Structure formats: C-alpha cells, structure tokens
Amino acid sequence: MFLNSLKIDNYKNLEKFKLTFDKKINCFIGKNGIGKTNIIDSIYHLAFTKSYFNPSTSQNVMSGSDYFSIIGEFDIDKRSESIHCYYKIGEKKVIKRNSKVYKKDFRPYWID
Secondary structure, three states: OOOEEEEEEOOOOOEEEEEEEOOOOOOOOOOOOOHHHHHHHHHHHHHHHHOOOOOOHHHEEOOOOOOOEEEEEEEEEOEEEEEEEEOOOOOOOOOEEEEEEEEEOOOOHHHO
C-alpha cells in the first residue's frame, strides 16, 4: 500500500492542507506546533478510523470550525483507492472507501 496524497480540512491545527508523497522518502521538518505530528495522526485516523492521541473525535475538529475532513489517495495492489473520513460536530463520523459509506462496525480490510 502506498499513500499518494493527503488532503486535510480543519483537523486539529491544519485548516486547509494538501500533500503529495514521494515514492521514496518523505520527511516532515519544521518548528514546534505547526502540525507535523497532526499530519501523521491524520494518516493514522484514515487507517484505524480514530486518532492515536485523542479518542474523542469532536476534539480533533479545529477550533472555530464544526467539521473535519481527511482524504487519502492510495495505491493498493496496483489499484487506486480513496479513503475519506468526515466528521461534523453533532453527527456521526462517516468513513468512505471509493465513495462507498462504511458502517460503524467497519474494520479496514488491511488490518486483518
């Protein structure tokens, strides 16, 4: 599995963020508090449908916003796949794979 790109809206301190990954090595460099760890946590959120650091989904919404969205574009077994995690305060989190909504009992197939 290879993560090609990541699009993040209102996740923790990342308001509008797009990133395209290199096939080889990717490094996150910057000052403290700019969101390097939050990028990694957003990838974790796509893989495991929850934050590594904060089990309360509503606390992952950027201050001043009412939702977050994380979209990852992957190559899995030579196929393009899109995973989308969307949460709006007061509603249930929605996980989509290639635009198909998964239910709460969803367990990502790559975790088995």
